[in-house]
Amino acid sequence: xxxxxxxxxCAAEFGxxxxxxxxxxxxxxxxxxxxxxxxxxxxxxxxxxEALCADLDVPPERRYGRGLPDxxx
Numbered sequence: 340x341x342x343x344x345x346x347x348x349c350a351a352e353f354g355x356x357x358x359x360x361x362x363x364x365x366x367x368x369x370x371x372x373x374x375x376x377x378x379x380x381x382x383x384x385x386x387x388x389e390a391l392c393a394d395l396d397v398p399p400e401r402r403y404g405r406g407l408p409d410x411x412x
Contacts, residue, residue: 342378
């Protein structure tokens with residue numbers, strides 16, 4: 340997952356305005372920081388997306404990101 344795809348998926352799933360707040364302020368215990376901090380440390384965008392989805396109970400059918408191709412296809 341590219342960073343641009345990650346940001347698009349976050350905006351689609353959580354709303355454009357809330358996604359920014361979420362990435363900056365929501366603590367992800369699995370990553371030891373916020374999504375922004377994890378990305379800055381070099382954690383892959385896919386891993387950050389998966390941590391957000393798990394933490395915020397995004398249904399499995401949407402975990403590939405709205406508007407993104409499902410890699411299983």
